[in-house]
Amino acid sequence: MQVELINHKDEESDSSTPPTKRAKSTNLNKGTSKKPTKAKLTPLESQFISLKLNHRDKLLAVQVGYKFKFFADDAAIASKILNIMLLPGTTKFEDLKNGKFAYCSIPDNRLHIHLQRLLNYGYKVAVIKQTESAAIKNMESSNKSGLFERKITGVYTKATYMGDEINTGDPNFYVKNSGDDGQLGDYILCLDELNAPQQISIVAVQPLTGDIIHDTFRDNITRDELETRFAYITPSEILVINNQSSISKETLKCIKSLNKGTMNIMHVKCPSDLEEEFVKSFEKITTDDNDLIQLSQYYQVNFSASVLSCVCELIKYLEQFKLANVFTITSNVNNFVNSRKFMLLPSHTLQALEIFRNETDPSSEQGTLAWLLNHTRTKMGQRLLKKWISMPLINIDAINSRLDAIDDLTSDFNHLIDALKNQLNSIGKAGSDLEKLLIKVHYSSTYNMERITRKDLYLMLKCFDEVFRMIKNFGEKPLLELKASVKSDLLKGIFEELYDLSKDGNLTKFLKLINPSEALNDRNVTDQKIGFFHLGQDPMTDDISKELEEISKVEQDLNTELQEIRKFLKRPNLSYVTNLKESHLIEVRNGKQVDSLPKDWIKISGTKSVSRFRNPTIIELHKRLQYHNELLLKNCDIAFNKFLGMIDNHYRFFNQAVKQLSIFDCLLSFTASSLMNSNYVRPKILPDEQRIEIKKSRNPIIENLPHSYSNYVANDINISYLKERVIIITGPNMGGKSSYVKQVALLTIMCQIGCFIPCESAEVGIFDSIFIRMGASDNILKGKSTFMIEMLELANIISNFTDKSLIILDEIGRGTGTNDGIAIAYSILKYLIEDPKKPLTLFITHYPSLHTLENDYPQVVGNYHMNFMEKGVKNEKEWPEIVFLYTLVKGVVSNLYGLNVAKLAGIPTDVIQQAYEVSERLKSIVEMENINKFSLEFCKLIQMIKKNEVDENYITDKLIELSRLNKL
Known part of the structure; x- marks a missing residue:
């Protein structure tokens, strides 16, 4: 290409x-x-x-x-x-x-x-x-x-390099190499956009593991759906099908705004004949006609034309890296979204809750949910844990099976469980990334490349063998006892699957072909190559034996020639010498001996006292020896590649073991998270009730940060579909409002990924999505202001929430003037209250006037605030100093105490006092007289956005018109 x-x-x-x-x-x-x-x-x-x-x-x-x-x-x-x-x-x-x-x-x-x-x-x-x-x-x-x-x-490229060149250079130059180089793996993503109907298809490949993700979806003008997929996949390379002019400006803006500096963006033309291109693509990565037919049927039956276009382009692109055969492993192909299995966490939710990325210090994972829950022992477990965190379950049986597993792992001691735990510890300490090594075998066997070293291959097979041998040695009786003693079907399934896999005899056959001492000898790669196999046990090693015989014959001829030279030079103890990698040299002292040598002897090297020669016979034999040594190494590589092919034929067998070990690693990680602090309890999952009732809950992130909050204040959470499903939260700045609502969302996610949570007791319903809008920041790359971003994100939330959504809104309307802000906050809140789907909503605001909604909807809305105490108030004209209590209590706060934060920041007292007086005067100005009319028009706009009937320009013009309507 x-x-x-x-x-x-x-x-x-x-x-x-x-x-x-x-x-x-x-x-x-x-x-x-x-x-x-x-x-x-x-x-x-x-x-x-x-x-x-x-x-x-x-x-x-x-x-x-x-x-x-x-x-x-x-x-x-x-x-x-x-x-x-x-x-x-x-x-x-x-x-x-x-x-x-x-x-x-x-x-x-x-x-x-x-x-x-x-x-x-x-x-x-x-x-x-x-x-x-x-x-x-x-x-x-x-x-x-x-x-x-x-x-x-x-x-x-960054995404396709897997340590392939770690042993390049002198074969005897020792490089310490474990199977793990710290990588979790970047994705390469291909995107195809259709205009009629307006939809986007993506296919993403993680070469390091063989993971393949596909999806087709419709998106809004802000490309929130695409941004969400980028947040999960984080590609380092993007292929965009069609020319740049054919891709919508919104999609291009989205891609460019997410570029962190090293993302490669490439544009390719749409295939002119998709069916022909598809067949040609797969002919390059499989030589078996039956495999070609099966692969073609699998992709053509299961995927749309736009997804197939992405697959074709990725195969063409990956061919230059000799990685395209990743698409022959159909068991690694997964859909990005499965609404029947997982909770939806949009990109704004991932960002606001800092699930994977610390927004304060992006270079550090500390302070994220992934950091909190990651106690995995292996890289393959760490990758699966990230998937589990990003895809909370919505099936109650699946959630309870993970929770049951934590109960089982923290209860009575079990020898079989402990033995597998020790095996996982050994794999982690050895740095063996079994998932990565296995996909390297697949790439190497197809393209005749040694992406995996002999040592790593042997250690990989040995890891699998030790796990299977341990399971098999325990026998069936302990397995039956374990199944009877544990509750978790997930835990039972791990041991059942591993026990069934241990009955397969192919792994033993593979290991019998390998000479362990030479396989581990990576200090001398030449000797390692030659001695890796036990010769004569498989026909693939016959050519190695043949070359060793040829080398032996040449060495015998060299020894015979040495005997003749000894006689000629009358030196019975003469031996060949080696100098600077030049072997089979005859060393003679300078002087009369050198002068008496035949003229056809060639001097190779020498010093002041000696000269080193080869005669014509030795020269010829030495060339033959070098030749056969080179052929020997080539035949060793050919045999090794055949061996890789034999192992790759059992890829699914080994991959199934990797999956079970990864699941066990994640369950152990959740168990460790649940035990690292006191008062972590198992939540009760409610199947048919949208309710969050948690006693003495704590923020799991804050209490585990290094500057430990020993005096951390616990809070109750009580929000229900039946009563007070919309909670309005007011209170002083820095009083803990945002931390509280984030705590609600984090604990909900932890429940649905199957983790214990920090509290005294918990009863939590199952949510299919969490939508969060908090913070206010311009997005210059997208060409939108704070207020426009806020409105478009709200439109996306309103378009997608369901009756099982949890919605968290923080300071809606802050991006515009006070009157418009109050009107918008009131309109959004009223819409969520009256919508038939009735989502659970937490609404933080600095607009105390919104408290009147509790009077209008007494069974639906509740007013709460973060508690505090005033001190040092001598008269009404002075601003009060407050002490934060960080507890959520019933009632509304009319004074927002922003000036107290100004004092904490070191603003002079006289400036703060003047600001207080101005604030008191402004309170009398703000009225609600036009809000109802504004709300009616704003709700109409929301309905139009929800039905995708308007574009961004119309939304902008309508908001300006509503702003004029709301002027006092």
Whole structure:
């Protein structure tokens, strides 16, 4: 696939410009660039140019001996990022007037480290290696003195690199390598937008695990649905189908606004003949006709044309990375949204509750719900935990099964459970990411690449074997006893599944083929390759045995020749010497002995006292030995690849074990979360009642922060569909209003993911969605003001809430003037009160006048405030100082005490007193006389938004008109 950067200025900037992490927008359908001007080139430079012409979108790392070199503009970029010397020459690829490229270089055994740094800056890097050795070139090539053949052996981006080059370089250069490099894995996402009907389809792939997510949905003008999917998936690369002009400006704005600096955005054309493209795509990743038919049927039957377009483009894109065969594992394909199984948490909810991202310090996970609940032992468990947190359950049996598991894991000791826990601890301490290693086997077997090392493969198989052996050794009786003693069907299912898997004998057969001592010997990769298999146990190792026999014959001939040389030189104890990797040398002292040697003996090396030679026979035998050694290593790689294919045929078997171990890891994590603090209790889940009744509840995040709140104040939560389902909360600034409503939402989510919660007792209904609107901030990238963002987000909430939604609104109307703000807050609140779906609502406001709604709807609305005490009030003209009590109590607060916060911030007392006097005067100005009329018109606008009958411009004009109506 030929790719061209749209923004050439970015790639060809002046070398003095420091490197920055930034996205690169590319067009995958444009042709290659013009050829550089002619100049006298070295053969290596000519080879580089021929490769670069077809790979302009990549940095090329070219292997030259024991180094990797970057040339021209690639070198300018690499030298800045890697902080290495740039040797002089032209950095412009199209300009070679002085006939010399600038270049920089790195040692081959440091490629892995430097490669990661380049990828983290958002670049795509192609690794070009010498594909023939000197030995094979001398024996087989007709052009023995020509340039070494070089090919692209790997193309990588941040999302597609899996430590493939960790062992590049000297095979005997030891690099400590565990199966885990700390990655959880980035996604690559493809997006297709249709105008009739207006809908978006996405397919996202996580190469590190093989996870595939698809979805098709309709969206509003703010692209809230798309933004929600980006919040969950967080792609580092996006393919957009159609040309830039064909994608709506709203979608492009959404993509660009979510770009964190290193996201690559690429535009591709829509397939002209989808059916033909689809077949061609799958022919590239499977050679079996039956598999091709089954795959075609699976995708064509289950997915829409727009999803299939995304699949085709991702296969084409991933083919350059040799990862496209991920789509042959259909068991890893999942729908993003399944309304019958999971609670909906829009992106604004994830952000407001800081589920995964700390909004104060985005670089740290501390303070998030994911941080609180993550006590997993393995990376595969950590990935599954993130999915569990992002997709709370709405099936009561599934929720109770997780809660039952926590009860079971915290009750009586069970030897089988404890043994599996110890196995999981061992996997985690060893750093073996079984999920990642398993998908590496799949990629390697298809593309004849060694993405997984022999040591990692053996350790992976050994991990599985130890788990299965442990389960099998316990036998069926302890399993039956466990099933009788535990309540959780989920926990029972883990052990049943693992016990059934342990009966399979293929894993034992695989391990019998491996020589463990050599498999673990990664200090000498050459010896490891040769000794990895027990020879003679499988036909795939026959060629290895054959080459070992050939090598043995050559070595015998070399020994025979040595005997002759001993006789000739009259040195019976003479032996071959090795110097600087040159073996089979005859070392002779300088002087008469050297002078008497035959003229056809070739001097290889020497010192002042000795010279080292090879005679013609040794030269020939040495070449043959090198040749057969190279063939031996090739045959070892071929056999290893066949072995990977054998294991990959059982991918689903191993993957099922990974899933069960991951589930067990997550349950242990929830158990640890429930035990780390006192007074964590099991919530009672209500099947058919929308009610949250929690006694002495605590905010799970705040009480676990390092600056522990030892005097943290617990609060009751009582909100019900039948009584006071709409709660209006007022109170002083910094009094704890926002913390309280976030606490309600967090505890609800924790209940539905199957976790114990911090309180004395809890009865909680099942909610299918939580909508939150809080905070006020402009979004310049989206081109919208605070007020417009607020209105559009409210419109999205109103369009999507159900009778099982929990809605939290904080300071609605704050983004506009006081009168308009009161009118809008009143209108929204009244709409939620009167809507037939009757969602549970928590409404924080600084507008005390809204308390009158309790009188109008006494069984529906309740007024509450965060309690406090006044002190130091001498007369009515002075502003009072307050003490926060942080408890929710019945009643409304007319004074908002914002001036107390000003005092805490250090504002001078005389300024605060003046502000207090102005505030008291303004209270008499605000009236409600026009609000009812405003509310009626505003509710009409809401209904139009809900039915998707208006666009953004109409909403803006209507809000301006309503604002004029509300002027006093």
